Amino acid sequence: MATMQDVARLARVSVSTVSYVLTGARPISQATRDKVLAAMAELEYQPNALARGLASRRSRILGLLLPMDERGLGATETAFVTGAAAAASTAGYHLVLAPIGVGDLDELRRLASQRMLDGALLMEVQLHDPRVDVLRELGVPLVLIGRTADTTGLSYVDIDFDRTVSEAVGHLVGLGHRRIVYVNHSADTIAEGYGPARRTRDAFTAAMVGHGLEPLMIPAEDSAAGGRAALVTALRQAPDLTAILAMNESAVFGLLGELAGHGRSVPHDVSVVSMVTSPHVAELATPALTAMNSPGSALGRLAIETLLRHVDSGDGEIHQQLLPCALEVRGSSGPPRGTAGEITQNQGPAVPDMEAARRRAATRRRA
Amino acid sequence: MATMQDVARLARVSVSTVSYVLTGARPISQATRDKVLAAMAELEYQPNALARGLASRRSRILGLLLPMDERGLGATETAFVTGAAAAASTAGYHLVLAPIGVGDLDELRRLASQRMLDGALLMEVQLHDPRVDVLRELGVPLVLIGRTADTTGLSYVDIDFDRTVSEAVGHLVGLGHRRIVYVNHSADTIAEGYGPARRTRDAFTAAMVGHGLEPLMIPAEDSAAGGRAALVTALRQAPDLTAILAMNESAVFGLLGELAGHGRSVPHDVSVVSMVTSPHVAELATPALTAMNSPGSALGRLAIETLLRHVDSGDGEIHQQLLPCALEVRGSSGPPRGTAGEITQNQGPAVPDMEAARRRAATRRRA
DNA sequence: GCGCTTAGTCGAAGCGTTTCGACTAACCGC
DNA sequence: GCGGTTAGTCGAAACGCTTCGACTAAGCGC
Known part of the structure; x- marks a missing residue:
């Protein structure tokens, strides 16, 4: 393993000159620089990270x-x-x-x-x-x-939760939804003061009120079981809900399972939008989840x-x-049942999606 | 920030002695050791990782x-x-x-x-x-x-793929399954020589042959869509399949979705076992997946x-x-339709599971 | 053409450890 | 009681770099 000494010797300069070439801490003439660089290349010199760190008081x-x-x-x-x-x-x-x-x-x-x-x-x-x-x-x-x-x-x-929630709510309201439920993390998590849970809660309330709608939040444990339980609660508190906004990546799967169990198809009967979710996870669900992609x-x-x-x-x-997270419309959100959007097909998922269409058709068959 | 010098001075010994106390490279008398340790504690001394690394040629x-x-x-x-x-x-x-x-x-x-x-x-x-x-x-x-x-x-x-696959197949065969399909990673992945894909393929073949059964493997892309496509292929090639062993954590979700789309309930009509899967992911599915927990x-x-x-x-x-991965039985595997196990309930999931029972009931209602 | 700055280079002093050789004192077997 | 270990300690030389001060030559304003 070549050291700076070796490079200096080969280039016929002092070690400090080699160091200056490397760090740029002092000006070096082009000619010298070239000699040094050539020597480094020839020796395949790589500076010792530890020595460098010790001397410069910077570990990098x-x-x-x-x-x-x-x-x-x-x-x-x-x-x-x-x-x-x-x-x-x-x-x-x-x-x-x-x-x-x-x-x-x-x-x-x-x-x-x-x-x-x-x-x-x-x-x-x-x-x-x-x-x-x-x-x-x-x-x-x-x-x-x-x-x-x-x-x-x-x-x-x-993450800009305010903007993210506001855009998600905007998407759903734009599709014609009025009764939107927000499924958050667990009550304990919120009580503990977990930032994202608190901020999205407040942002959801603000967004809904801004649209003249009533905000309803349901806490859920971070698990499929938590999602199932949350859906039951949601349906009891708001039997007429047409859309769910979920913060909880784990719960959202249970939620979808339970929706199917209740005979409610997605997105035909209920739209689901998942927040702060990666594309890969969103694609795991059937139908694929409309989601706010995290940056x-x-x-x-x-x-x-x-x-x-x-x-x-x-x-x-x-x-x-x-x-902010960016909205990515997939198959789990659409206009609520019986709206103009449904009939004209104009307000469906913004991205034309054969796959989603196929799934919707299949879902309707079962319903 | 205290250095070894400071410790040595305070303890009235040389730096090398301090070093020996720290590294144990040479014997130090108890009295001296105590003095040094006391000095270290008083100064809240922490050795400089970089200096240590440089001198010892060990970065740790x-x-x-x-x-x-x-x-x-x-x-x-x-x-x-x-x-x-x-x-x-x-x-x-x-x-x-x-x-x-x-x-x-x-x-x-x-x-x-x-x-x-x-x-x-x-x-x-x-x-x-x-x-x-x-x-x-x-x-x-x-x-x-x-x-x-x-x-x-x-x-x-x-991971001991041989043993893991063999145990998974053993679980299904023990439940009474004979027609078991293995959903692997994609054909390209296998062709590239991705170890787990190859090894599980071979292990599956060996295990099935060992039970006197015909091995059938279906490749699938690592996505929900890949899983759906694989199921379609599987049902065409083996319409009588009663169990699926899946290697592909992403595809398994698409697979479950498509099974539901085809009106086949899990585990009543088809058992699903997922390999090399973590408990958390297994719980996301509805029903929760019987899986081989990765170590x-x-x-x-x-x-x-x-x-x-x-x-x-x-x-x-x-x-x-x-x-090896350890088998963890959840709700997605059970005896095939019409077996003694089904009737006597003796060969159901090894772990009594109210949750799974509830889900099975719900599933049957829909079917 | 005189002081002054600036580019370019060198040598040496660290940076905070480890480790090597050397030394003393105690202890051992016989 | 004499060579031979061994425990215990010290001082100094690395480890491979950065950085500081110093020095020489140019280049500059006037």
């Missing part, structure tokens, strides 16, 4: 604090991680994966104290997240994915860029940015 | 080479990563996440040449995986998750332990280990 490693539970990572989170990793790699940084949640504070403290991290990305942020305090105390720059209750002085990237990859990239700005420019100003 | 960082696509990580992979991260952390190692597939060889070469990695875990291993060659050439110890075509001299951990977390732990053995003991002997 960022921490990805990602609590992982048995449920696995959704496609949204995965896209986020992928986007972040790509952006980090482009910038010459590495990502260390630390499955550190709010309960592993000692682990976090150790990691951060070892001066191995130039900065950290916090995922699954709680409204009162102690990890933030630890990192701040240790002087590690950080960017949140999501938001704490008090975000003063904190940079974050997050996972873009969020990841943005988070890294924001974090690197802090790392490089000695912790300058903060950046707080929101990205 | 392992690479997790994890190609990530838009589909996200399944629960199996996530469990694997979690298990690996936990095991690494326990051993005092860190995991850097590198979304490096077989196409990013330059990226891999750079990462490995920077001497940042003590070893690497390769995920999504191809039968002919060029990443293996790159790492070997650069002298980086590695452990495969999965297997290449030629595994001589390579350590790996993998993700255990595999992760095992992989790290194996890798560390290589790293520590200067690349000793190789370890090749297989772990």
Whole structure:
């Protein structure tokens, strides 16, 4: 393994000159630069990351604090991680994966104290997240994915729930729906102050009221069983519902199963729109789910860029940015039964979709 | 940030003594050790990971080479990563996440040449995986998750597909099924030589033949649409099928949808068993899927332990280990229509399951 | 043509560890 | 009581880089 010494010797310059070629910290003449680069190429030189980090007091490693539970990572989170990793790699940084949640504070403290991290990305942020305090105390720059209750002085990237919910509701109202039920995460989750659950709840209320409609929210456990239970509750509280907006990727499958069990076809009798859902998951359902695609990859990239700005420019100003999910109409939403839209076929799914049409036909046959 | 110097000064010993206390490389008297430890505690000393790595030529960082696509990580992979991260952390190692597939060889070469990695875990291993060659050439110890075509001299951990398939088939045959169809990954995937697809194909054939039954395999694209198409093909080729074994987590949902479309209830008319599937995903389906639970977390732990053995003991002997998936009976499998098992209820799902019973009843009502 | 800045390069001093050789003192067997 | 271990400690030399100060030559304004 060639070292900088070897390169310097071969190029007949000093080590510091080689270093300056590499870092650009001082001007180097074109002629010298060429000699050095040639020597590097010949030796297949690669700088030793550890030595570089030690001398420059920059590890070029960022921490990805990602609590992982048995449920696995959704496609949204995965896209986020992928986007972040790509952006980090482009910038010459590495990502260390630390499955550190709010309960592993000692682990976090150790990691951060070892001066191995130039900065950290916090995922699954709680409204009162102690990890933030630890990192701040240790002087590690950080960017949140999501938001704490008090975000003063904190940079974050997050989904724009207000806009996302508002667009989803707009889609359904535009199709002619009036009685729309919102299936959220569980009551406990909401009570705990889980941000997305709270924000979507409030946004749903605001959107419905804005349309002059009555908001009805049903909490559901994150499971198929939770979805089934939620549907039963929903039908009891609003027997005339024609559309369901779901925040809960796990529950939505149970919900669909139970709808079929009640003999209600989707989207003919009930439209279903799933929020913050990846295309792949949306396609798993039958019919495929109209969904609000989460901007996972873009969020990841943005988070890294924001974090690197802090790392490089000695912790300058903060950046707080929101990205909305994009509506993607698939087979699970359409005009409610007996509307003009139904007859003229003009307000059906915005994207012509043979597949969805086939499924709708099949569904009607059964109904 | 306290350094070793500070600790040494406070404890009135030399830096090397402090180092020996930390690493245990040489004996230190109890009295001295205590003094040093007290000084460390007082200063809240944490060794600098980079300096340590530079001096010892051990970064204590392992690479997790994890190609990530838009589909996200399944629960199996996530469990694997979690298990690996936990095991690494326990051993005092860190995991850097590198979304490096077989196409990013330059990226891999750079990462490995920077001497940042003590070893690497390769995920999504191809039968002919060029990443293996790159790492070997650069002298980086590695452990495969999965297997290449030629595994001589390579350590790996993998799922025991033979045993898993054999148990799944055994479960169905034990329930009384004779006409069992295997839905695999796509034909292209099999042709490419994707290990799990090939191995399960062969294992299925062997298991069926072993029971004196005719093996029928249908390939399917990894999507709901692929699953629907596969079912159509399956019903054409084997109209009398009573059970489906599916390898394809994505296709299985389309398959279930299409079964319902054809008026065949699960598990009454057709039993479905999904392979290498996590509990959470299995629960999403209606009815919940009988599945072979993948040993993700255990595999992760095992992989790290194996890798560390290589790293520590200067690349000793190789370890090749297989772990089977465990059968978990849920609502999607039962005895075929018209068997004794059906009548006596003795061969139903092994686990008494009110939920499944309820669903079966509901299903029958619709049929 | 004189001071002044600036481009370009070098040597050396770190960065915070580990590790090697050396040394002392105690202990062992005989 | 004498060579030979061994436990216990120290000082100094790496590890492979960055960065600081210093120096030489140009280039500039006037």
